[in-house]
Amino acid sequence: MKKIKLILYILSFTLIFLNNLNADNSQQIDKISKNLRCLICQGQSVYDSQSDFALSMKVLIDNKIKEGKTEKEIYDFLKNKYGEWIVYEPEIGLNTILLWVIPLILFIFGGILIARKVSIK
Amino acid sequence: MIKKIKFVIIILFFSFIFFVFFLGLDKPNSYLPKKNITEIDTSLVFKNLYDQKEIVLGELISKNSFSIVNIWASWCLPCRDEHEYLLKLKNLNKINVIGINYKDKKSNAAKFLLDLGNPYHEVLIDLDGTKSIEFGAIGVPETYLINNKIIVKKYIGPLDQSKLKDIIEIIKNEKN
Secondary structure (H helix, E strand, O other): OHHHHHHHHHHHHHHHHHHHHHOHHHHHHHHHHHOEEOOOOOOOEOOOOOOHHHHHHHHHHHHHHHOOOOHHHHHHHHHHHHOHHHEOOOOOOOOOHHHHHHHHHHHHHHHHHHHHHHHHO | OHHHHHHHHHHHHHHHHHHHHHHHHHOOOOOOOOOOOOEOOOOOEEEEOOOOOEEEHHHHHOOOOEEEEEEEOOOOHHHHHHHHHHHHHHHOOOOEEEEEEEOOOHHHHHHHHHHHOOOOOEEEEEOOOHHHHHHOOOOOOEEEEEEOOEEEEEEEOOOOHHHHHHHHHHHHHHHO
16 A cells, blocks of 8 residues: 555656656746737736737747747747737837836936935934 | 925926826827738748648749738638628739638638638638738738738728728739
8 A cells, every 4th residue: 555655656746747847838938928918908918818819829939939949039020020019028229218218217316315315314 | 496496397297297198198009010021921831721731822922913811710700791802802803812711610611611702712721820920910800912922011800892992902003
C-alpha cells in the first residue's frame, strides 16, 4: 500500500514538473497579450478578452513564438498591421513625448513642493 | 498680489483642462486601425473550402490587376446583408473576388453559399482566424480592394450601395 502511494506521489510530481516545462510558452503568450489592446472590445487587453479576434491573436502569438520570433518582432509585426495603437505602451516619438515627459515633470515639481514645505518647517 | 496671480493661474489651468476635454467630446471614441499596411504577404498558404487543396495567395492575386478579398462567415449576420453586393461585383466580370471563410464549419459555409449564391472565384478557409490577422482584419465582414498585391482600400463592416459604387469608381479611375 505504501509503495503504491509513493509511486503515485512521484508520478504526480513528475507530471507537474513536465507541465511546468511546457508552460513557458504560454507564459510568454500571456506576457505579450497583456500588452496588446483588443480592437473589438476596446478597453480590454487581448489577454482578458474572449472575443474571436483576441482568441485568434493568442493563437497567432503562439505560432510566432514557435517560429522563433522575439517579443519585439511580434509587436512590430502587429504594429505594422494595426498601427501603433494596438500596443499599450506607446513608443517615444514626437507625438508621444509629452505623454512620457509630463509625469516626470509633475514628479519633480511635487518633489520640489515637498522639499520646500519641509525646509520651511 | 501673489494671491491674485495664483487665482489667475488656477482659473487659466482649469479653463485649459475644460477646453481640452471639451474638444475631446467631439472625438469618436472607437478606434479604427489606420490604413498603414499597404502590401500583403503573398506567400500565405490557404486551403480551399471544397477540396482542401493548398493554394498560395500570390497565385490568386497576381492573375488580375484588381482583386477583392472578402472575409466572411456563415454565422455572421451582416455577411448575409452584403452578399447581394458581392454577387453584383462578381457579375461585373472584371474583378477577381476571393472569399476567406473565417472560423466556420465547412458544411455551414457550403450551405450558405448554396442558398445565397457563390460570389467568389475562390473560397479559402481560415479556421483559427490567424490568417485574417495577416490582412489586418479585426472581425467579419471585411473587404479589401487589392491592386497588384497592394491594399488600395479597406472596408470594415458589410458592403452597401455606396461602398459598391466606391469600389467601381476606384477601378474605373485606375483604368483610365
